[in-house]
Amino acid sequence: MQIHVVQPGQSLFGIAQAYSTTVNNLVEANEIPNPNRLVVGQTLVIPIIGSFYWVQPGDSLWSIGLKFGISYQELAEINRISLIQPLQIGTRLYIPPTQKTSREFNAYIEPRTTVTPALENSAREAAPYLTYLAPFSYEVLRDGSLREPPLNQFPQIATANRNLLMMVITNKENDQFSDELGKIILNDEQVQENLFNNIITTAKKQGFRDIHFDFEYLRPEDRQAYNNFLRKAKARFSKEGWLVSTALAPKTSADQKGKWYEAHDYRAHGEIVDFVVIMTYEWGYSGGPPMAVSPIGPVREVLEYAVTEIPPQKIFMGQNLYGYDWILPFKKGDVASAVSPQQAIKLAAQKNVPIQYDVRSQAPFFDYIDENGRNHRVWFEDARSIQAKFDLIKELNLRGMSYWKLGLSFPQNWLLIQENFTVEKR
Numbered sequence: 075m076q077i078h079v080v081q082p083g084q085s086l087f088g089i090a091q092a093y094s095t096t097v098n099n100l101v102e103a104n105e106i107p108n109p110n111r112l113v114v115g116q117t118l119v120i121p122i123i124g125s126f127y128w129v130q131p132g133d134s135l136w137s138i139g140l141k142f143g144i145s146y147q148e149l150a151e152i153n154r155i156s157l158i159q160p161l162q163i164g165t166r167l168y169i170p171p172t173q174k175t176s177r178e179f180n181a182y183i184e185p186r187t188t189v190t191p192a193l194e195n196s197a198r199e200a201a202p203y204l205t206y207l208a209p210f211s212y213e214v215l216r217d218g219s220l221r222e223p224p225l226n227q228f229p230q231i232a233t234a235n236r237n238l239l240m241m242v243i244t245n246k247e248n249d250q251f252s253d254e255l256g257k258i259i260l261n262d263e264q265v266q267e268n269l270f271n272n273i274i275t276t277a278k279k280q281g282f283r284d285i286h287f288d289f290e291y292l293r294p295e296d297r298q299a300y301n302n303f304l305r306k307a308k309a310r311f312s313k314e315g316w317l318v319s320t321a322l323a324p325k326t327s328a329d330q331k332g333k334w335y336e337a338h339d340y341r342a343h344g345e346i347v348d349f350v351v352i353m354t355y356e357w358g359y360s361g362g363p364p365m366a367v368s369p370i371g372p373v374r375e376v377l378e379y380a381v382t383e384i385p386p387q388k389i390f391m392g393q394n395l396y397g398y399d400w401i402l403p404f405k406k407g408d409v410a411s412a413v414s415p416q417q418a419i420k421l422a423a424q425k426n427v428p429i430q431y432d433v434r435s436q437a438p439f440f441d442y443i444d445e446n447g448r449n450h451r452v453w454f455e456d457a458r459s460i461q462a463k464f465d466l467i468k469e470l471n472l473r474g475m476s477y478w479k480l481g482l483s484f485p486q487n488w489l490l491i492q493e494n495f496t497v498e499k500r
Contacts, residue, residue, distance in 0.1 A: 115429030218268025344384030397454025
């Protein structure tokens with residue numbers, strides 16, 4: 075497969091011809107929301123085996139081979155060109171596919187009060203590319219009982235696609251993470267006993283095989299209590315043959331301050347649980363100023379610290395499946411609207427504005443003016459931004475990627491999983 079960035083004057087027909095494919099293949103693979111009005115800067119994933127490269131000034135067979143991890147002799151042989159004659163600028167070279175590596179993929183799905191047909195369909199579409207499916211969430215009550223989310227067909231979808239069903243357990247009250255509830259769970263042994271018994275009953279009933287604790291906004295003084303809680307949970311649930319995992323805030327040092335961070339002990343979690351999901355997103359968030367949701371620099375900084383404390387084979391990179399649309403100028407108290415990558419492309423087409431790409435953040439964005447004359451900026455994800463994250467997973471040898479959350483369409487992501495990895499199944 076190949077990522078193509080639409081240039082001025084290009085059409086689907088011309089792009090299809092350049093890559094020896096068809097317009098229908100491009101439309102179907104990318105679920106293009108604007109086939110008759112492509113946007114300059116829009117990315118397309120070209121569904122071909124391998125990729126093409128057009129010779130640029132200064133290129134040689136050796137430099138191109140180095141770029142794609144192939145010998146210059148093999149490159150010349152595949153393309154039936156001379157080893158000794160200079161390359162002509164603009165020559166199209168075929169690059170064979172590289173060897174895939176195996177990785178695991180998780181996706182959270184948040185049904186809230188009901189499971190809509192659209193949300194269930196989103197799970198069905200994503201499940202072939204997943205190792206884990208994680209309904210969000212089972213909320214712990216103060217006596218150790220659980221408030222259950224609606225599951226509908228999620229267990230059946232997971233079974234049909236060999237997904238391990240993940241039981242996500244949170245310290246949420248009134249739709250907010252609660253430090254007071256966290257204090258009770260982590261320090262009251264009777265509540266813990268009730269909770270563990272309720273988890274076992276529910277997991278056996280629904281078929282959960284990973285118990286995933288997403289305890290956030292904890293009191294800093296409960297750091298060791300959380301570690302002890304996880305040791306008890308691991309001992310208890312390992313007897314059932316289940317995995318235990320946790321979600322962690324994105325830290326860059328062991329002593330990072332703040333209630334989102336201090337009780338999350340990277341080294342202890344790395345020693346105790348089977349794997350962790352590090353929530354490497356929300357730098358750009360709905361209540362903050364416009365910026366990329368998961369800029370590659372801060373993501374890299376978090377993960378490079380994480381691998382010093384946690385074995386990389388236990389680390390999932392967190393990844394957003396959404397972007398935000400901000401009104402400019404941003405004022406404190408403003409709330410941006412969430413958009414899917416598909417919605418963002420459609421909006422750019424409607425407003426007839428080009429999509430730009432911020433190389434530093436490795437993320438696309440565009441600006442537009444709405445019908446009321448207000449300026450907007452939209453940051454979102456595309457094939458380039460997700461490929462940058464896949465490259466980082468390979469570089470750091472991480473376990474895989476975990477998505478927050480299903481329900482927002484991003485078909486290019488699933489295409490690129492196939493291109494880069496073999497998805498491990500459970």
